[in-house]
Amino acid sequence: MVKIAETVFSDIYITPDKKAYIPNRQTTNALMLFTPDDFDVFYNLLETSWDKKNPSYSVVYDGIYYRVERTVALDGIQYCVRKMPAQVPSFASLGYPRQLEKYLLALRNSSGLILWSGATGSGKTTSISSLLKEYLCAEGGFAYTIEDPNEQPLDGVYQAANGGLGLCKQTMPVGGDWGASLKSALRSKPRYIMVGEIRTPDTASEVLRAATSGHLVLSTIHANNVADAIVSVVKYAAAGGMSEDLAYDLFSRGMLGVLHQSLIGTSVKKASASFLFANPDTTKGDQVRGIIKGGKMNLGTSIETQMTRMARGLPLFIES
Secondary structure, eight states, X not given: OOOTTXXXXXXXXXXXXXXXXXXXXXXSSOEEEEOOTXXXXXXXXXXXXXXXXOSEEEEEETTEEEEEEEEEETTEEEXXXXXXXXXXXXXXXXXXXXXXXXXXXXXXXXOEEEEEEESTTSSHXXXXXXXXXXXXXXXXXXXXXXOSSOOSOOOEEEEOXXXXXXXXXXXXXXXXXXXXXXXXXXXXXXXXXXXXOOOSHHHHHHHHHHHTTTOEEEEEEEOSSHHXXXXXXXXXXXXXXXXXXXXXXXXXXXXXXXXXXXXXXXXXXXXXXXXXXXXXXXXXOOHHHHHHXXXXXXXXXXXXXXXXXXXXXXXXXXXX
């Protein structure tokens, strides 16, 4: 008996004629027809779970979360369903170089913004969810997520390595208002804030403010590279009434790191990333923060230098 929960796949595409397709795991992009025995039950869950307002939502089936995107195609309703892992994967399992993994884990006591960029389906949310879990397991503390929909199973209590506890509460933006929900999160005094995606002006503005107010903020954005990710956040914030100069200033002061991620491989995909970090010690001079504050985005040399130094096991920031 073929069951959906027991089949390995990333996404399932369901066409208006109720046929299902999944990646064939033998090529980079090709699909294959998928005919599980429990398809009718799963399809009925997708239809009955839609609240007739938001085309993006989550369902739980056989104990596994699925992120659903419901669209109206030419011949009827089309579903794209992302199968989420039963558990948040360890950060070490994502395939990043050990030096990068070690550096990111060391930021758990810092404050500022860690921004993950990339294309749709490149694993951005998995990466920041996994990193947040590592922080909670190492340091404990209160984490607050705002996602639409919730994807990784982060909610709950964590036993931290330092002997304390971590607590994560997953939420969705109330009434679709990301900015107001983020303001509410700040009033809850979280140590960590995870914003599923920056896609509105209010979200961008509040993320920049949160990153400069003592919190560690993790978020994602659709972008083609590191520089585009920074510019996109600034443009979003400016569209909401903040001046670009102020947005660049806040980004430069609040930035911890910006990464651009892609997935490589066919049957087993691993994460690959380019990155740029700012010195977490904001009392020291930092060329990266200066470049971003000026809004010029000539960051190619800085990115190449940091990636080379990290690959060689050298400190990213030279003590002056």
